Amino acid sequence: MTLSGSPSGRFLARVGAISWKETLHIRRDPRTLLLALAMPVVMLLLFGYGVSFDVDRIPLAVSDQDRTEASRRLALAFTENHEFQPVGGAEADAADTIFRRHRAQAILVIPQGFEKDLARGGPARAQLLLDAADPVTASQVLNKADAIALSESRRVAAGPGISAAPPLQVKVSSRYNPEARSAVFIVPGLAAYLMAISAVLLTALTVAGEWERGSMEQLFASPVSRLEIVLGKLFPYLIVGLIQLLLVLGVGTNVFDVPILGSPLLVILAGTLFLAGMLGQGLLISVLAKNQLVATQAGSLSSLLPSLLLSGMLVPIDNMPAVLRLISRVVPARYMVDALRQILLKGNGFAQVWPDLLAMLVFAVVIVALATFRFKRRIA
């Protein structure tokens, strides 16, 4: 073997030895591997189909107390574009019961005299009652109702027969995700989230496992260094993590039509940097915990919560309180989600995403160094 001569050759040979052994462990435990690869796909399908921020066909009950042509036209304006779905009439005082039984999300109340008021040119009032238990949905419903009321007023104001254009026309067009589909928004976030959890958990188990199995004693008596152990354990799980990333993106593009506008190589680079940080975090946990149970719990908490809540995956970082915004700066998932959205949805290149890549690189180096440093080469 030509490697055995130089110090760097010996370093690589030992890292390779640890990696080879870890790969054997992974191969001997196909259930864990299967779980690591199947879980992302299942979660993606669940999230992709199950979690939707798109609001349409809002169930609407109409309480028409005017019973005139004008009142019927207003009700029709709400339902004709399928923004609202009529679920039947309602008594004015039955609102509470309707909301409690989830029969409707909103109730349109048109009072008696609506048509008369309209004909007089005076303000004609209609009331929209909203179930605001879920404020996110409620505010979207409100926006839609506002828009419908506005366009309806313009139509009435223009009067019959006169087809004057409204004085100002606002046309909103969203870019990058024109249909505002949740899946397109959520796949990059989910990819980061899933990689974070399994990378942290898989590595958190490996070092703790060496302690529990007693093999650490034999390792420490050999010339292998701490850095060699840490790096050797990192590589095989990096490969597993990248396969996960490709699986999630593959399902995302094929099932949910998520575009890949930018360079796939850049995606792999971002994934590698992100995974290195997450694997380092797992190693640090297992170096500190020395026991698989504690490592599992600390690992899932420290990866799951920040990457779910502070990464911008679900809640936009700009909407967070200042403290959380600050904390999110040290959550690598934040940079991964941002990089993925930029590369996949906008087609941005290295020139735009390098700050994200740099942030993830810094996190990875710091955490691997910390894990190596805290890795005490002592048994007792």
Place this chain on the structure above:
Amino acid sequence: MSAALEARRMEKRFGTVEALAGMSFSVRSGELYGLVGPDGAGKTTAIRALAGLLDLDAGEARVLDMDPRAGGAVREALGLLPQQYSLYRDLTVMENLTFYSRLYVLPRDVFRRRAERLLAITRLDRFTDRRADQLSGGMYKKLALAAALLHEPKVLLLDEPTNGVDPVSRRELWALLHEFVQGGMAVLVSTPYMDEAERCDRVGLAYRGRLLLEGEPGALLAGFDEEAYEIAGGDRERVEAVVESLPAVRSMSPAGSRLRVDLVAGGREGVAAALAPLGAELRPVAPSFEDLFLSRLQGEHAA
């Protein structure tokens, strides 16, 4: 030449437990040193200190005149067989050996030659594809020994290598150790089995973190002046019942068809008289290490 292994007044405390209380001994190259003692005597802590796996509170551990915690050359020279299971259960015999050969960066042909020889003398060569967790206790220990010997260490530390091993494999292990010692290796073996002391070149009796007694097994026994006895004949159960009730008997243990007993000084006549009606006989025998060590340990308890 100075000693290959040296323990100098080693002290180590874990909370309130004093694991090492000034233990000192040394092992030369080509010497098989036995650290004998009951559980909790500090044997494992002493071996871990010599392997550089823990920091001592006071005193020093030296391996080939180096600090074993230094890494590098000292680790290349050191072989360790830990007491607990330390190989990878889900890897095969050959994979475990290959892994360790790679950690020591052995050239492939050197590894192949050494592995072949070690597998042959441990008679594991028929089981190279068997997973480590499917080996018997004795086979596993031999595999761990082979893994510790692959890099041909100058110093070998074995922590209770014969614990949980059947008598035949135990004898084989000792024969192997003698072979390596003859090649110039310094070997330190710990064991809770007192009878294994006579297989060593020198022994130290460890108790509560220090040595009570040290020397060559033959010389130690020759200097032991207490008498040892065994009881032969009679109905075993009835004999045991009577012996247990006699205050002159300090301890008894079965030895084949006989009972080995330890008597207080001058208790011989009384015990012999009590046994006579049962048709059993008390006879003096040559004292063994067990007698020697038990006597010293009991002296320590009394003190």
